[in-house]
Amino acid sequence: MPTLPFTLVVITRNEAQKIARCLESVPFAAEKLVVDSGSTDDTVAIARAHGARVVHQDWLGFGPQRNFAATQCSHPWMLVLDADEYLTPELADELQRRLPALMESDAAAAILRRHLIYMGRPMSWYRPAVGEKMARFYHRERARWSDVRVHESLQFKGASPTFHAPFLHDNNPSLVEKQLKVLLYSELKCRDWLDKDKSARMWQLPFVFALSFLKDYVLRLGFLDGWRGYVIAQTAASYAAYKRMRYYEMRVNPASRETAAAALTRSGLDH
The missing domain is CATH 3.90.550.10 (Spore Coat Polysaccharide Biosynthesis Protein SpsA; Chain A)
Incomplete structure (x- = not known):
């Protein structure tokens, strides 16, 4: 060719x-x-x-x-x-x-x-x-x-x-791979937020989960794909919430940054 x-x-x-x-x-x-x-x-x-x-x-x-x-x-x-x-x-x-x-x-x-x-x-x-x-x-x-x-x-x-x-x-042969990717991507995103000294706005957390789910399940038509649409919307909302919780932990407990990095390396998730 x-x-x-x-x-x-x-x-x-x-x-x-x-x-x-x-x-x-x-x-x-x-x-x-x-x-x-x-x-x-x-x-x-x-x-x-x-x-x-x-x-x-x-x-x-x-x-x-x-x-x-x-x-x-x-x-x-x-x-x-x-x-x-x-x-x-x-x-x-x-x-x-x-x-x-x-x-x-x-x-x-x-x-x-x-x-x-x-x-x-x-x-x-x-x-x-x-x-x-x-x-x-x-x-x-x-x-x-x-x-x-x-x-x-x-x-x-x-x-x-x-x-x-x-x-x-x-994408992601199983939900196991998806959740492992959520852990890695959350860690990377939180490191970017740390570099920018972004404030941790935990009061937003309940709204972040709900709005993210509704955006993907309703506005982006996930509901039309049945239970797979529900799963993808719920996973996206969980990711949006988890990375904010993890960022809050990084700020209030700086030691967790290194222990988490070591855990990801042991698990082969440090990319």
Whole structure:
């Protein structure tokens, strides 16, 4: 298959079960780059077997890790996927047709639509899970990831074309993995809040949970996806509440910051 002059970038740690599918979904990338932060499984070997160049970088946080990855690419244009994401054949076809003109333009980035697979099958109605728009194709000299530990976003100016066919996110094989991710993401978000010396507003906690649940279950149409919609809304509300409780604990008991970090490391959750 003819290749196009861009780099597929994937950041990994212990993604042996997913990385092959991700890399194989983009056979037309001239380069595949995996930036690994210390996998102890077969991630690195599998990535190399599927044509990727692997670079090691100790974990910096999601935003800084992605910005580091951009410096390692052989091409200025990049497609960014997570290991649990992959292109549909329809999007692969669309990218091959439209990318040459895009890469000749002065655009900074392009928008892709992501569909979520949750509890083993696609969501049908929940708004963030059906066609969520994400900037994932970009020129490294015209765009940059926000320097935050988690929930990073691509920062750029100007118009950005949108691709219509979706890529898929096979999210959290079970609720166990989801809850482990909640622990890690909460810790990272709280560290960002500490850096900014954000005040802990515990009086907001009951309202945060209720409003978050209603937003996802009602306004974002989670209820139309049945019990899976209920679960995804409840999990999102729990995450919103838990990270605020954890931040409060970090402020009133600073020693918990190091004990929690050690616990995450022992459990293999320090990313």
